[in-house]
Amino acid sequence: MNRRNKTITSLILMTALVLSTVGCGQTQEPKQNESQSTEQSQGQQEGANKEFSPKYQSDTEFKLSVVGTYSNFESLESEFERFYAYYPNGELEYTYLDDYINTITKALAGQETPDIYVVQPWMYGDERFDSLFEGAEVLSNPELEVNLDCIRTGLRWEMENDKILTLPVFATSYGMLVNVDIFEKEGLEVPKTFDELKEICDKLKAAGYESPIMGSNTSTTPGIGYAFAYPMFAKTIKDDRSIEEDLNNLVPSAGETMRASLTRLKELVDYGCIDIDKCTAEIEDDYNAVIMRFFEGDVPMMLCSGDVVSGTKKRESKSEAFEANPFEYDFYVAPSGDDGGYYMDSMNLLFCVNKSSANLDMTNEFIRFLANEKELGIMAQEKRLITPTKDYSLDEVYASLSDFPEDRTVNFRDIEIMDTAVKQFRAAAYAVINGKMTVDEAVEGYGTIPTD
Structure with a gap:
């Protein structure tokens, strides 16, 4: 398969994904780039828009799969292309799962499990989706160097012991x-x-x-x-x-x-x-x-x-x-209040990393690449949803939300309805x-x- 053949499959391929008895092929282990290892071991990137610096050698071979709810995810596919600029010998594939609510847990329990999968806040606490969070990588682990500082405070989803399992990709209001x-x-x-x-x-x-x-x-x-x-x-x-x-x-x-x-x-x-x-x-x-x-x-x-x-x-x-x-x-924001309107800073879509991924190092590397004001901003701009980062400037359509008063902002952690x-x-x-x-x-x- 051509590494740039990013496919969007239907329910037929979804069935194959769930029921397949063929194990995932072995991929080459990423090689640590010695010239950069010292710098990267210093911990999480500082600064929301710091440029991405690859951790591994550019000839690293890998194959990653992402599954989600969008039948067309062009903005993610654009990020695939941008990631290839750093790692040209990789293959990234996006698969649309029909009837996601009923198929995602089966996909994670199958033989060929996805490396990255979509979750939404309402899934947490619903026993049907416990496996999605139990099987998720802890992205706040400092060893991963995922720059979560670029995410707006109200959208950083800390769970038990302040662990963060999700990367917000889009926000809405x-x-x-x-x-x-x-x-x-x-x-x-x-x-x-x-x-x-x-x-x-x-x-x-x-x-x-x-x-x-x-x-x-x-x-x-x-x-x-x-x-x-x-x-x-x-x-x-x-x-x-x-x-x-x-x-x-x-x-x-x-x-x-x-x-x-x-x-x-x-x-x-x-x-x-x-x-x-x-x-x-x-x-x-x-x-x-x-x-x-x-x-x-x-x-x-x-x-x-x-x-x-x-x-x-x-x-x-x-x-x-x-x-x-x-x-x-x-x-x-609709000006419903006497002093102004109220901004609902709501999550639209989040990514989890499958901690059982056969390609875990490069899966985390791709998430580290995405966790940047620039990349998340570009994705949001192409999808014309609100960026989850602190910088609204890439899409002028949402410029009015920049520096919106905190006392009239409500985010998903402020209420539990x-x-x-x-x-x-x-x-x-x-x-x-x-x-x-x-x-x-x-x-x-x-x-x-x-x-x-």
Whole structure:
């Protein structure tokens, strides 16, 4: 097989991966580069954007496999090519596993196990995925020299005994796409507070923009209610974590925690900042339709998630309107609060190293190569997701997130809310903006709101 033949396989090859009885072929042991060993033994790299320095000789032969949830992982394949510049005699292969939730544990228990695999935060603590974490390399081991200092503090996932088993690859958030050209044309600045948002919406409506804000009228995470109001809800929990247990146990009285965010969401609709009926009629799904409607060029602000933003780059050429009249757009936190919006600094995708890898030295070397502001930034830029590093500068779309106030930032370690509680909030938000429930009814009905 040509070493540059990086394949993306389907469920058929996945089955072969799980059931194969043929052991993994032996690979040449990496040779320590004596001229560099002294420098590398000094410990973990200092400085988030220090250049990568190879530990092994350039003629080292190896074969590494990565498995994950993306059917197309072009940004990772670009990193393969960049790694070949240091180690041209290697072969890296990415495999998409269909039905990942049910196939990843089988893949790790098979004969030809992957060297690197994808995990997500919600998997931790779920007994179905215990083997994913039990079998993971400790990346914070100083002997590996993986530069985890480049990762934002809120995304460094310390587990028991402060061990770090995962490398965040992409981050995401919730907020809104902003048509920068419209704001410049109308002589307006992007609002930072809720009062400013109302004032801006008044001016935009006077200028002929019927619904200054739009979004997908769904109860999903990219939908209107979640993208606008959930960060405020999360900040409420962060400020008083004593409520978490009752929220997770669906105790009705815990619904009071939703009141402030749902009230603000209702105010957004009642004030006329967003026309829910227009959104329903013109945006039929929470991903592709959101992007394509935004590219029509007449929507000042489009509520969405970072995962939706990730689809914009490929769709620019698919929009006749955008091709004819391209415009600048950026992602901003939705200004739901009196003092400003709330930034949900959320993980999107993480890598674990299989500590039983037959190619463990070079697998760790590839992770060490990735753990750099430059490489992770390039990957995020190509995927158009948020970088997990401290430097947002590579992708101007997310420049507004740089130096966002810490007191209005919520990361995954700040709250521990189970999916059942999140679904209650999503359902409540959807019911409120569509007039199916009042805020009082949603608050009082917590734990019993239909989520289907």
